[in-house]
Amino acid sequence: MCLAIPARVIRVDGDKAQVDFGEGVLREVNVTLVDAKVGDYVLVHAGYAIQTLEEKDALETLALWKEILAAEKE
Amino acid sequence: MTEKLQFRDPALAREIAQKIRETALKDEQVKFCHVCGTHEWTITHYGLRSLLPQNVEVIAGPGCPVCIVPAAEIDEAVQLAQKGVVITCFGDVLRVPGSNMSLLEAKAAGADVRVVYSVSDAVEMAKREKDKEFVFFAVGFETTAPATAVEVLGKPPENFSFLVSHRLIPPAMELLLGVGDLNISGFIAPGHVSAIIGLKPYELFPRVYRMPTVVAGFEPIDVLMGIYMLLKQLAEGAARLENEYSRVVKWEGNPRALQMMSQAFAVTGGNWRGIGRLPNSALRLRDEFRAYEAREKFNVHVEQGKDILLGCECHLVIIGKIKPDECPMFMKACTPAKPVGACMVSSEGTCRVWATTATRSTK
């Protein structure tokens, strides 16, 4: 039940936002808990965005993995 | 976001699995514990246990927020429903056994019990149907509690109240360390709970208990990486708090969510099904929101319930002492279609996850 799913914000209207879960699945979610702007990714849990996600952070994770693995090779 | 594809790259997964095998101390039995139903799902669904060396085990702790709701609180919800109040809840909660019946059984007997996707849907219903009383049965860990807080603070209509059953994860992790023969060597901390609470609440595990702790995400590579990071700490003889899921989990968590939670709720002791009472592990509405406290509004208080049915081993499954298939009822008397215990009811329950996953490794 603690699963949260990333979605892209396509419209913000006060504390509500229309988000896109991909493949055309749109939904209205509550964004009181985050600062969400159009184009941002948010993590949605039970109808509430609980965190914003940045593409750069996602890429950093990949970089971190590679770094940890590479460090071992030396 | 390109996240999905890259975060499941099989070649990368194999590389990490190889690292895990190289790093695991050969002669030592190692047992890592996660506390999240979604972690268990990823681990069983992707067969991750089969990638681990024989001496590295990953067990599931009390990570299912639905499974640990004590029967007494289900009984309270059932009693409210029987008083003619509309109970709104998440779908997972419907079939959780109470002492005498589940909410689903109460519904079948004529009570108005409605499944909602979010607490705000429940509030909307109450605004539309002003002639009825609505109660939201607020179940969930720190991932879910902030949403309830938003609605508590948002001045819901007068015909709306809350049956708060939220629980906090760190006290349950601390409990596991006290279970004598469990012998945990490290924690995989839950990603989405941590998105809210941040890393600070876990600091005591390495510092006080010398327990390596890694916050991990939910893609298979996240979990493998988390295991690898724990094994590295063990190999170094270190105990640190590390964050594998930094793309989502910040050190400070979500400060606004934490702020709203502490405005709406006070921390209190609470019962956990299969575990018993844990101090500082539950949330209750603060006194100024008493008017929204369903237990008081409708005078419903159940102290003790029947948590575990005879023969069900949920209390052992919940703390990771046994695996589901060590319960004699597993997939015999107890199946997803006819669940006996709470662990078979919720999609996050360990028994349910094992029952519905083909690639399950029984290791």
Ligand code: SF4
């Ligand atoms: S298999 Fe069923 S009866 Fe056995 S522990 Fe799990 S939920 Fe309880």
